[in-house]
Amino acid sequence: MGIMITLSNIQVTFDTGSQSVTAVQDVSLHVDAGDVYGIVGYSGAGKSTLVRVINLLQRPTTGSVEVNGQDLLTLQPKELRSARKKIGMIFQHFNLMNSRTIYDNVDYPLKSSKLSKSERDQKVKQLLELVGLSDKLNAYPSQLSGGQKQRVAIARALANDPEILLCDEATSALDPKTTLSILELLKKLNQTLGLTIVIITHEMQVVKEICNKVAVMEAGRIVEQGDIVSIFSRPQNTLTRDFINTATHIEQTLEKITLHPSLVHLKDNDMLCKISYIGDSTSEPVISELTARYRVKTNILFANVEILQQTPIGNLIVVLSGSTSDLEEALSYLQAAQVDVEMIDSGLLQNSKVGEPV
Numbered sequence: 303m304g305i306m307i308t309l310s311n312i313q314v315t316f317d318t319g320s321q322s323v324t325a326v327q328d329v330s331l332h333v334d335a336g337d338v339y340g341i342v343g344y345s346g347a348g349k350s351t352l353v354r355v356i357n358l359l360q361r362p363t364t365g366s367v368e369v370n371g372q373d374l375l376t377l378q379p380k381e382l383r384s385a386r387k388k389i390g391m392i393f394q395h396f397n398l399m400n401s402r403t404i405y406d407n408v409d410y411p412l413k414s415s416k417l418s419k420s421e422r423d424q425k426v427k428q429l430l431e432l433v434g435l436s437d438k439l440n441a442y443p444s445q446l447s448g449g450q451k452q453r454v455a456i457a458r459a460l461a462n463d464p465e466i467l468l469c470d471e472a473t474s475a476l477d478p479k480t481t482l483s484i485l486e487l488l489k490k491l492n493q494t495l496g497l498t499i500v501i502i503t504h505e506m507q508v509v510k511e512i513c514n515k516v517a518v519m520e521a522g523r524i525v526e527q528g529d530i531v532s533i534f535s536r537p538q539n540t541l542t543r544d545f546i547n548t549a550t551h552i553e554q555t556l557e558k559i560t561l562h563p564s565l566v567h568l569k570d571n572d573m574l575c576k577i578s579y580i581g582d583s584t585s586e587p588v589i590s591e592l593t594a595r596y597r598v599k600t601n602i603l604f605a606n607v608e609i610l611q612q613t614p615i616g617n618l619i620v621v622l623s624g625s626t627s628d629l630e631e632a633l634s635y636l637q638a639a640q641v642d643v644e645m646i647d648s649g650l651l652q653n654s655k656v657g658e659p660v
């Protein structure tokens with residue numbers, strides 16, 4: 303699989319008369335053919351500006367943009383127009399033409415194609431079938447739901463058989479169930495057409511559902527990027543952790559437990575731990591081994607398993623109880639099994655605080 307998009311040292315500065323705003327700063331990334339690449343960040347992080355650089359809707363102030371082997375910034379207007387046809391785009395508010403039928407909306411980008419009238423007709427019908435809207439040819443956008451409108455926008459974006467689809471907050475205006483159905487459709491297009499997809503979103507849930515790679519943006523810069531399994535299992539940046547937490551709730555649960563110690567009263571030989579594992583080591587055998595082999599009792603307070611790219615990532619919050627030596631042996635067993643254990647609190651620590659002078 304080759305590289306589809308390479309952005310190198312992109313900077314975008316807007317001059318608004320009195321002051322200038324740098325929306326994107328020194329961003330470099332590459333997207334392989336067939337990737338579903340997520341860019342997450344809060345509002346104002348620079349995501350929209352960055353994604354618009356990929357098809358030069360926004361020209362960068364400095365940096366280079368290479369798409370499918372072509373340096374877009376050096377192309378003549380005509381070459382750029384044809385390069386852009388290979389990059390489809392969809393938006394949060396769909397951007398359909400409201401005075402035209404669904405059929406005409408999808409047909410519109412084909413007007414400049416070399417297809418005959420009947421080939422065009424066939425193409426429009428095929429595209430609407432692909433997105434599941436064959437029965438809406440003659441409807442108008444106002445007669446469709448948000449999810450259906452986004453399907454029309456997807457069909458329109460695919461009219462010129464693009465290699466890349468850019469999605470700018472494409473599901474942000476949709477309810478969770480409709481969001482999932484649009485993500486399913488995008489996943490299908492990625493798998494069946496080999497379409498490379500770049501998705502910008504403020505929702506980690508979206509990234510978790512569909513992306514194989516992710517970049518996290520803050521104040522115009524990419525603060526962390528990588529494959530989804532590594533990012534979810536070992537996030538380095540605090541912002542990345544925040545985003546992941548919105549999708550897994552592990553940190554919130556830990557906070558609740560530590561802020562309200564009465565939820566878990568730890569005895570001297572108890573340890574409150576966060577246990578994380580990736581891939582094959584599943585929680586059940588690990589936990590039962592602790593009891594069977596090491597006489598360590600386990601009380602699971604919280605468990606969450608995510609399946610990302612067919613890889614399970616598990617997080618448990620658990621109280622381990624046993625003698626000091628049994629606990630030590632159990633911990634080295636977990637370490638050997640590639641299971642991460644983070645001690646959050648222990649009975650000894652908690653109880654030694656009781657009676658401390660204030």
Ligand SMILES: Nc1ncnc2c1ncn2[C@@H]1O[C@H](COP(=O)(O)OP(=O)(O)OP(=O)(O)O)[C@@H](O)[C@H]1O
Nearest residue numbers: 316318323325343344345346347348349350351352
């Ligand atoms: N045309 C423009 N002129 C001046 N400033 C702009 C322009 N476009 C964007 N900006 C500024 O650049 C910064 C990044 O905006 P951008 O829309 O790329 O962020 P975002 O992460 O996509 O956020 P949102 O999801 O809210 O759109 C913001 O401070 C914004 O005000």
